[in-house]
Amino acid sequence: MSIVELRQYTLRPGARETLIELFEREFVIGQQAVGITVGGRFRDLDDPDRFVWLRAFPDMTRRRRALEAFYTGTVWREHRDAANATMVDSDDVLLLRGPGFTPPPGAREVLATVCHPVDAADFDAYAARHLGPGHALHSTEHAENDYPGLPVRAGEDVRVWFGPAEPAPWPTRRLRLEPVTPRLALS
DSSP: OOOOOOOOEEETTOOHHHHHHHIIIIIIIHTTTOOOOEEEEEEEETTTTTTEEEESSSHHHHHHHHHHHHHHHHHHHHHHHHHHHEEEEEEEEEEEOOOOOOOOOEEEEEEEEEEEESSSHHHHHHHHOOOEEEEEOEEOOOOOSSSSTSSSOOSSEEEEEEOOOOSSSSSSEEEEEOOOOOOOOOO
């Protein structure tokens, strides 16, 4: 299992496509170059000013090193002002442990469920009955955020899964997401 960040950005009205184009052109390869696995990138189908994405790291130590390398590197320094100009809030981040998630090729819509179970054992029983391997189940990583330059939501115990929406007996938030089609490398 990897350390996974589920990042949900609130953007300035009409700025989503500008950020997506910049992200795909500069930030995917820039992050991969320092050891970050960039997963699914999505448009929120219910909010035109929201961009949702995932990235993964093998462990917390390599997360810190990779984030330090990226955010002090040339790619971020050259493009951070343009990226930040599109954003109202980039601090809605869940730090999770799980398999990560990249949508299957050709997927038009992906459902993500963020669940706040009251009891871990009850959730595990629920998951055994309702969630299969195709649900890409993640749970809160309770390690301290050792890269404070990028805040994460703390004090929450959540489960997040991608795949068919299953009714849950706890408070949930469902995200209807449209995968961003990755740019093809030009030769």
